[in-house]
Amino acid sequence: MDEMDRQIRSLMHGFRAGEKGSADQLFELLYPELRRMALARMSKERVQHSWQPTLLVNELYLELLKRNALGGVAETDAGERAAFLGLAGFLMKRLLILHSRPLRQRTTHTAESELEAVPAGSSSPESLQFVEGLLARVESVDPKLRSVVEMRVFEGKSHDEIAAQMGCSSRTVGSYWSFARRMLENELTAGAAG
Numbered sequence: 288m289d290e291m292d293r294q295i296r297s298l299m300h301g302f303r304a305g306e307k308g309s310a311d312q313l314f315e316l317l318y319p320e321l322r323r324m325a326l327a328r329m330s331k332e333r334v335q336h337s338w339q340p341t342l343l344v345n346e347l348y349l350e351l352l353k354r355n356a357l358g359g360v361a362e363t364d365a366g367e368r369a370a371f372l373g374l375a376g377f378l379m380k381r382l383l384i385l386h387s388r389p390l391r392q393r394t395t396h397t398a399e400s401e402l403e404a405v406p407a408g409s410s411s412p413e414s415l416q417f418v419e420g421l422l423a424r425v426e427s428v429d430p431k432l433r434s435v436v437e438m439r440v441f442e443g444k445s446h447d448e449i450a451a452q453m454g455c456s457s458r459t460v461g462s463y464w465s466f467a468r469r470m471l472e473n474e475l476t477a478g479a480a481g
Contacts, residue, residue, distance in 0.1 A: 435467060436467045
């Protein structure tokens, strides 16, 4: 077993134990391979697909964190890397299938009467702290994600306006926005469940 395999084994053990830092390091270490896998998967999709390989890897990362999917991967000296990449490939395919479904199949419908029971938002310090906490978690992944969220949500800027301000393409802003939005949705879903 070479040094990289030992490092992957150690990081996967930490990931299974719920250490987010291990997940981050594992993805950083395997990112080139995951990106190549995503590129291969995306090459089989339609030309005008709204996702890019980087976004698919980001979605994979969130899916693994959300489901703690590594818990089912067998621990073997030689097979850690192959098992992880096999799981990653399966989940990438699943994410692309879910994304291809019409939006109406991916949403839950709520009756209007149920919406009336939801209390109106407040501007209490607790809710402001909650929002700041969410933004801080987004920023911990990448400060650019927080900037995009703030400009989009609080300033109402378009992707083109944000791109001009940040000095990047509108497509990049779209990827940042999609990733941040998905991350916030997962955070809010986890917060509501907990």
